[in-house]
Every structure is written in C-alpha cells, then in structure tokens.
Amino acid sequence: MNHDDLRYGNLKHMQTAWSELTPGEVHASWSGHLTACGKPVIEAKPVYESHPRDITCAECGATAVFDLNTAREHAKAVTEKYEASGAITHTFAFSFREDALVAIAPKAFEMRRKGDSWNKIATDFVLIAAPDKDGTSMFVGKVGMAIIDGLKESEFQGSY
Ligand SMILES: [Zn+2]
Structure with a gap:
C-alpha cells in the first residue's frame, strides 16, 4: 500500500481514479497522481463527483471507507x-x-x-x-x- 495516501484514509478529498495498469478498475486517490494501492493515475474525477460506491479496487476501497x-x-x-x-x-x-x-x-x-x-x-x-x-x-x-x-x-x- 502507498503510505502517503494511507495517511489520509478518509473520504475528504478522495477522488475516484483510473490507472492504465488496470483497465476497468476504479481506484481512489488522494494525491491525484497515485492511487491508494500505489498505481499511477491516468484520470481522476473531481472530489465532488467521487463516491466510494464507485470504487471497485478493494485496497483503495478500504482506504476510503475506513480510517x-x-x-x-x-x-x-x-x-x-x-x-x-x-x-x-x-x-x-x-x-x-x-x-x-x-x-x-x-x-x-x-x-x-x-x-x-x-x-x-x-x-x-x-x-x-x-x-x-x-x-x-x-x-x-x-x-x-x-x-x-x-x-x-x-x-x-x-x-x-
Ligand atoms: Zn486501487
């Protein structure tokens, strides 16, 4: 897991995000350039359009819904x-x-x-x-x- 992202571990400032490495998988990102599971972000939704319901990656999902x-x-x-x-x-x-x-x-x-x-x-x-x-x-x-x-x-x- 990417420790920079794990420090936040909540939904404030969370962006749902996509990585080229995992086509179709929806991740979460706090930095905007790395997902919580450590993959490079190719595209991210704005915070206000990002919801944990949309996350499909379990590692990113856990980072979003738990502290x-x-x-x-x-x-x-x-x-x-x-x-x-x-x-x-x-x-x-x-x-x-x-x-x-x-x-x-x-x-x-x-x-x-x-x-x-x-x-x-x-x-x-x-x-x-x-x-x-x-x-x-x-x-x-x-x-x-x-x-x-x-x-x-x-x-x-x-x-x-
Ligand atoms: Zn992920």
Whole structure:
C-alpha cells in the first residue's frame, strides 16, 4: 500500500481514479497522481463527483471507507505489550501490523460491501488466520481482532 495516501484514509478529498495498469478498475486517490494501492493515475474525477460506491479496487476501497490509522492504533496497543515483554522487536511489530492491515482491510471492505456483519468478518478471520491455541495463533488473533475493531469503529456510515 502507498503510505502517503494511507495517511489520509478518509473520504475528504478522495477522488475516484483510473490507472492504465488496470483497465476497468476504479481506484481512489488522494494525491491525484497515485492511487491508494500505489498505481499511477491516468484520470481522476473531481472530489465532488467521487463516491466510494464507485470504487471497485478493494485496497483503495478500504482506504476510503475506513480510517486505517485508527486500525493501526488499535493493533499497536496489542503489539506494544509483546514488545515490552521482549517477545518481539519493534521492527517486527511494525511490519507485522502493516502486513496484517494489508491482508485484512481490503477483505473487510469486500465483505462489508456484500452485507456481511462484523461478527462474520471476525469469525472468518479467526478460523483462517488463527485457528490454533498456541502462542503464535493467539498473537495473530489479537492483532487481527484489534485491526477489525479499528476498522469497525472508523467505518464510513454511508452506503458503499
Ligand atoms: Zn486501487
């Protein structure tokens, strides 16, 4: 994901955008020259004509309808405890949070658009990513659930 765009993570100043690299796909852009998923923009709609309903790229959609920084903060609260205990390094914590966000947020966008509940998203996540009772599964599960909480808390309240 393109971090410059992810900093905004909301619908203010969002432009729906197209990239030559992905014909037919509708992305979102905040800079006007890169999509939130990091592709060069060939054409973008004005902000006032841009709506999250039109976005088809799940990564861009997630950036538009959720505040990814809220999700990051929730996840950080979890990883900080593991860092404090010496179980993981700061670098690992950072990259793990980002990887988890990249994996979860677009999926959550697709599922919410389909009408799935947050409960279903959380249940599916645990089944797929953290099905066991060991320490690693617990860690993955806690970070993922924190991210899901953050997405839920910051979700755009209109239709998309
Ligand atoms: Zn995109």
